[in-house]
Amino acid sequence: MKKLLSVVFVLFIGSVMVAQTSITGTVKDTKTGQPIPGANIKVVGKSIGTTADFDGNFVLKVSQNPPFTIEVSLIGFTSKKVEITKDNQVVNVDLAEAATALDEVVVSASRTPERILESPVTIERMDARAIKNTSSPNFYDGLENLKGVDVNTNSLTFKSINTRGFATFANTRFMQLVDGMDNSSPALNFNLGNLLGMSELDVNTVELLPGASSALYGANAFNGILFMTSKNPFDYEGVSVYAKTGLTSQKAAGDNEFADVGIRMARKFSDKFAAKASFSYLKGTEWYATDYEDYNTPGLTRDNPGYDGLNVYGDEVSTMLDFDALSGLPSGTLGAAQVSRTGYNEVDLMDYVAQSAKADIALHYRPFANDLEIIYNGKFGKGSTIYQGANRYSIKNFFMQQHKLEIKNDNFFVRGYITDEDAGDSYDSRFTAININRLWKSDTQWFTEYAQTYIGGRLGLIPGLPPLDDATAHSVARQVAQTGALVPGTAAFNAAMETVTSDPSLTTGSKFIDNTKIYHVDANYNFNKVVDWADIQIGGSWRQYSLNSQGTIFTDYDGSINYDEYGAYMQLQKKFDRLKFTGSVRYDKAQNFDGNVSPRVSISYSLGEGKTRNLRASFQTGFRNPTTQDQYIGLDAGRAILVGSAPDNLDRYTTAPLAVSGTGQFLGFPSSVQLTGRSAYENAFSLSSVLAGTPEKANFAYVKPEKVTAYEVGYRAGFGKIAIDLSAYYNEYQDFIGNKTVLAPYYGQADFSDIHPVLQIPNALIALGNGDYKPFQIYTNSPADVSSYGGSFGLTSKVFGNYNFGINYTYAEFNFDQATDPDYEAGFNTPKHKVKVSFGSTSVIENLGFNINYRWSDKYLWQASFADAVVDARSVVDAQVNYTVPSWKSTFKIGGANIGGKEYFSAPGVGKIGSQYYFSWTINP
Numbered sequence: 049m050k051k052l053l054s055v056v057f058v059l060f061i062g063s064v065m066v067a068q069t070s071i072t073g074t075v076k077d078t079k080t081g082q083p084i085p086g087a088n089i090k091v092v093g094k095s096i097g098t099t100a101d102f103d104g105n106f107v108l109k110v111s112q113n114p115p116f117t118i119e120v121s122l123i124g125f126t127s128k129k130v131e132i133t134k135d136n137q138v139v140n141v142d143l144a145e146a147a148t149a150l151d152e153v154v155v156s157a158s159r160t161p162e163r164i165l166e167s168p169v170t171i172e173r174m175d176a177r178a179i180k181n182t183s184s185p186n187f188y189d190g191l192e193n194l195k196g197v198d199v200n201t202n203s204l205t206f207k208s209i210n211t212r213g214f215a216t217f218a219n220t221r222f223m224q225l226v227d228g229m230d231n232s233s234p235a236l237n238f239n240l241g242n243l244l245g246m247s248e249l250d251v252n253t254v255e256l257l258p259g260a261s262s263a264l265y266g267a268n269a270f271n272g273i274l275f276m277t278s279k280n281p282f283d284y285e286g287v288s289v290y291a292k293t294g295l296t297s298q299k300a301a302g303d304n305e306f307a308d309v310g311i312r313m314a315r316k317f318s319d320k321f322a323a324k325a326s327f328s329y330l331k332g333t334e335w336y337a338t339d340y341e342d343y344n345t346p347g348l349t350r351d352n353p354g355y356d357g358l359n360v361y362g363d364e365v366s367t368m369l370d371f372d373a374l375s376g377l378p379s380g381t382l383g384a385a386q387v388s389r390t391g392y393n394e395v396d397l398m399d400y401v402a403q404s405a406k407a408d409i410a411l412h413y414r415p416f417a418n419d420l421e422i423i424y425n426g427k428f429g430k431g432s433t434i435y436q437g438a439n440r441y442s443i444k445n446f447f448m449q450q451h452k453l454e455i456k457n458d459n460f461f462v463r464g465y466i467t468d469e470d471a472g473d474s475y476d477s478r479f480t481a482i483n484i485n486r487l488w489k490s491d492t493q494w495f496t497e498y499a500q501t502y503i504g505g506r507l508g509l510i511p512g513l514p515p516l517d518d519a520t521a522h523s524v525a526r527q528v529a530q531t532g533a534l535v536p537g538t539a540a541f542n543a544a545m546e547t548v549t550s551d552p553s554l555t556t557g558s559k560f561i562d563n564t565k566i567y568h569v570d571a572n573y574n575f576n577k578v579v580d581w582a583d584i585q586i587g588g589s590w591r592q593y594s595l596n597s598q599g600t601i602f603t604d605y606d607g608s609i610n611y612d613e614y615g616a617y618m619q620l621q622k623k624f625d626r627l628k629f630t631g632s633v634r635y636d637k638a639q640n641f642d643g644n645v646s647p648r649v650s651i652s653y654s655l656g657e658g659k660t661r662n663l664r665a666s667f668q669t670g671f672r673n674p675t676t677q678d679q680y681i682g683l684d685a686g687r688a689i690l691v692g693s694a695p696d697n698l699d700r701y702t703t704a705p706l707a708v709s710g711t712g713q714f715l716g717f718p719s720s721v722q723l724t725g726r727s728a729y730e731n732a733f734s735l736s737s738v739l740a741g742t743p744e745k746a747n748f749a750y751v752k753p754e755k756v757t758a759y760e761v762g763y764r765a766g767f768g769k770i771a772i773d774l775s776a777y778y779n780e781y782q783d784f785i786g787n788k789t790v791l792a793p794y795y796g797q798a799d800f801s802d803i804h805p806v807l808q809i810p811n812a813l814i815a816l817g818n819g820d821y822k823p824f825q826i827y828t829n830s831p832a833d834v835s836s837y838g839g840s841f842g843l844t845s846k847v848f849g850n851y852n853f854g855i856n857y858t859y860a861e862f863n864f865d866q867a868t869d870p871d872y873e874a875g876f877n878t879p880k881h882k883v884k885v886s887f888g889s890t891s892v893i894e895n896l897g898f899n900i901n902y903r904w905s906d907k908y909l910w911q912a913s914f915a916d917a918v919v920d921a922r923s924v925v926d927a928q929v930n931y932t933v934p935s936w937k938s939t940f941k942i943g944g945a946n947i948g949g950k951e952y953f954s955a956p957g958v959g960k961i962g963s964q965y966y967f968s969w970t971i972n973p
Contacts, residue, residue: 191209247326305333306332371385587618784830786829787828835863
């Protein structure tokens with residue numbers, strides 16, 4: 049960093065020049081006469097410019113003699129060009145508001161600027177004005193109000209964006225780019241949302257492409273991609289700050305205050321050098337998870353001997369106790385029962401503190417009097433949140449940093465960046481409870497005391513007690529076995545928890561280690577200055593993963609696991625009067641898989657004079673490489689062992705040794721046995737067949753990349769102040785990646801005849817059962833056909849003069865024949881019907897604005913490794929009122945999310961989401 053700053057300092061000193069021409073002026077709204085803060089003033093043909101301040105005033109100094117032309121623009125307004133003929137010229141510009149949002153310019157759809165009206169695919173966007181007027185507590189939450197967008201709330205600070213179905217919290221089918229950098233955790237396999245993303249003050253534009261985009265953006269741009277771009281310090285100078293406070297309200301957690309503050313500082317030191325820095329910090333209270341329904345059999349209570357609560361951990365440790373065999377009595381005298389250890393509630397294992405601190409530093413250098421720009425960008429984030437995968441994880445003091453060096457102009461870019469993450473003090477809540485229990489009493493001792501007490505109670509052998517009935521005997525047995533249990537909140541419990549959560553071995557602890565890195569390079573060149581008959585672009589990318597969890601997530605017990613992937617693409621775009629053709633093709637190759645070709649063809653056609661109506665159709669393919677976990681995970685998650693299917697991963701993972709008896713059915717077998725990851729893939733039985741009592745070998749292949757063929761048609765039109773956008777799509781998936789639970793027997797083809805129908809992991813007296821096995825959750829491709837289809841309709845308009853009204857509807861459905869593979873879960877996780885309505889105004893009266901958003905979605909099935917359930921239909925209302933004080937350059941906002949609505953589940957296991965009320969003060973020059 050010191051060397052880099054030294055180089056930049058030298059470049060800065062050598063580049064300082066006295067401006068030769070000065071222009072001053074004011075930018076106002078043609079209709080209202082009000083100043084337009086943030087308007088862009090740029091020298092045409094060069095990357096030299098500035099922005100209007102809060103009062104619409106600007107000063108532009110350039111090292112160029114007149115004559116030349118400047119362009120004044122802002123998203124949502126019609127741009128205007130002004131000829132500069134002399135030094136110290138005063139320019140007063142009035143901008144007219146664009147008729148509809150279809151005139152706004154986007155870049156991501158084709159990697160080149162174009163109006164939304166002419167975009168070859170469906171696209172949604174937000175800009176600085178939309179962010180200011182969002183009714184959500186922050187701009188990232190406000191994405192949920194866009195057409196076709198779903199937001200899965202994992203916790204207060206961690207939310208997952210999704211489009212067109214097949215969503216989980218670790219949404220690996222959706223890509224998120226922040227200033228061109230992938231914002232996903234390479235080891236934990238989830239987009240970090242805005243936990244460690246971009247400060248609200250530094251957001252310039254947000255563009256979202258639903259559907260496949262692999263032809264331009266490669267692997268993982270499979271079901272959608274989100275682009276967030278920040279403000280360039282050459283164009284946006286000054287100091288901006290915001291402060292938000294308010295409370296979250298939830299039945300389980302009560303009312304809790306939160307605070308969110310941020311600052312952005314930017315300075316253009318000369319025409320050649322500019323810099324910026326931003327920082328934001330949020331602290332609040334997470335949503336509590338207090339649903340204690342039994343995981344396997346809804347309706348069972350804690351009184352049941354084998355109770356396994358949804359948000360109760362430690363009770364996964366269970367075994368079948370045959371009381372007749374243990375007591376030497378005839379079969380059927382006392383019977384047998386599945387018994388689980390007493391667990392701890394999640395609220396006893398997490399502090400529910402949500403924190404996010406993120407910083408961004410950028411140095412911009414323009415060495416010549418043209419549009420070439422060299423950028424160093426460093427992003428740093430540290431946060432605490434809750435993540436739900438196979439288990440619930442306390443992500444505590446998670447740290448991620450990204451460093452990017454980019455060279456670009458209007459025709460090309462070359463960028464390279466590194467992503468480096470550190471899991472900090474993060475831990476697995478399930479294994480925290482399991483190993484706290486084992487600290488104060490081993491499983492063997494606990495189950496032995498339980499069995500002895502139950503038998504004694506039923507036979508009347510406990511002094512002072514008569515013979516007990518079954519329920520009472522179980523209750524007394526649990527009380528005796530729990531003697532010495534650590535009580536949450538006590539010093540002894542806290543000490544035990546500290547011991548367990550700082551221990552990375554899952555046999556005794558719950559901490560996970562993650563120092564994984566990504567090295568990424570990509571480039572793009574547009575031949576528009578060389579070829580004039582068409583717009584032609586070429587590009588490519590290379591990425592290397594360096595997995596380093598020290599064996600706590602992956603099978604990297606003896607060092608980092610490194611593998612890479614690369615790709616290249618070409619795009620041609622040609623306009624024929626009203627017809628616009630876009631064609632592209634991309635080739636990608638990953639180290640462990642065959643190469644993949646992704647073509648895309650799209651056509652858009654303008655109808656009528658003025659080109660305010662447009663038809664579009666596209667065909668494209670997408671692909672997704674198996675994730676780092678799909679390939680290299682090796683993790684005992686409690687209910688099942690997760691094992692990736694990379695060839696070099698299968699033999700590295702081995703289960704813990706299983707001690708077996710030397711008599712009875714185990715006679716002739718060794719005293720302990722182990723399974724490898726290969727056992728799960730080559731010698732396993734399907735779960736459904738075992739539970740049906742007719743065990744059959746599981747039939748599946750090692751995981752390989754999945755592909756999608758996507759067809760889309762759409763129509764956009766503007767009729768005066770009304771804009772409509774209609775689209776429909778059909779996706780056909782091949783080799784769809786998902787999970788299956790299979791059973792790997794310890795002794796080859798073991799006797800499954802007496803297996804218990806409830807899938808549990810007998811960690812203790814496993815030798816007492818017949819047909820010993822281990823459940824594995826494996827990663828494979830579905831042999832059945834998977835497809836999805838849907839559509840959306842959106843309408844926006846100006847009504848009652850100065851009010852904005854919008855309504856949209858989204859339909860989504862999928863096809864999967866569950867009967868062809870009962871153990872496979874497709875995980876569509878998306879409502880079939882969604883309706884969203886917005887109404888508001890930026891100026892009801894001078895400086896006063898408001899916005900209201902209503903969202904409704906119907907019920908749907910949620911499938912994930914943590915739990916499956918039906919998520920109920922829900923209605924949500926967000927609203928805000930804002931008031932601007934020009935003399936203070938300030939905007940005040942008061943609002944709330946889920947106002948007056950009932951608490952709802954975002955997904956099974958997650959705490960019910962309540963209401964959030966906020967007050968904010970933003971100062972923006």
